[in-house]
Structure formats: C-alpha cells, structure tokens
Amino acid sequence: MAKITNETKRYPTDLTDEEWTLIQPFLPKVARRGCRPQADLREVLNALRYLARSGGGWRMLPHDFPPWQTVYW
Template sequence: MPWTKAARLQYQRSGLRYTSDLTDAEWALIAWKMPPRQRLGRPREVDLREIVQAIFYILSSGCQWRALPKEFPP
C-alpha cells in the first residue's frame, strides 16, 4: 500500500532530534506504564522519557551503549 498524503503527515518525524524519538502522542500511550515517583528514597535525576528514547535509539541504530550521543542521560 503506497503512502498517502494524510499518512505522511500523520507519521512525519520532522522536528524531532532523532527519528527514534517519541512524539508527545506516542509518549502519552506508554507514559502510564512507567513506574510512578516514590515518596521514599532518592528522587529521580533523569526523565524516564529520555531513557526510553535512548533505548529506542540503540534499537534503531544498533550502536553500543557507550556510543550514545551526549544528549542522552548516562
């Protein structure tokens, strides 16, 4: 099935840092599955969305963890 103009607009990845990054609509679909912040313990230092985007970057590019761009958290 060929791409239609409407489908191209719907799945457009421009405006993102990397093509593996999540749009706000995609993040809304999986954000509720992420563990909530806990009252006790050390507070989170990084955003879970950045962690998920780093995992997707590795899966799509096949690079090593050490080869991640510096924009992603350690």
C-alpha cells in the first residue's frame, strides 16, 4: 500500500494517512481468485479527488496517477 504522509504528498488533494484509514474499510476487498488489481486504490482515489478539485478532463490527468482509463473505470 502507498505510504503518503504530509512530507510526500504530491498534490493538496492527496489523501492523508488519517483519511485513508477512515475510507479503507468501505472499499471492496481484493478477490481471492483471478488477477490481482494493478492499480492501488489509494492512488485511484487521489486521482479522483484531483479531478474533482481541478475540474480537468480525464485525458489531462497528470502522469503521477494511474492511467486515466483505469481511474475512469
């Protein structure tokens, strides 16, 4: 899992460790069978928060985040 603290936050919209601790129990668990997800859910949430705050388009998502298609899905 990503360890993002205040010193390593890339954008003001990135989740803090406290926010991630509160949100994580509500996210779906990783399936026991099949392919493991390649994108970190915390990074996907960070990308969604960035898009909501900036008002930017999907294709304009910075390369620091997962591919825009993954975040969109």
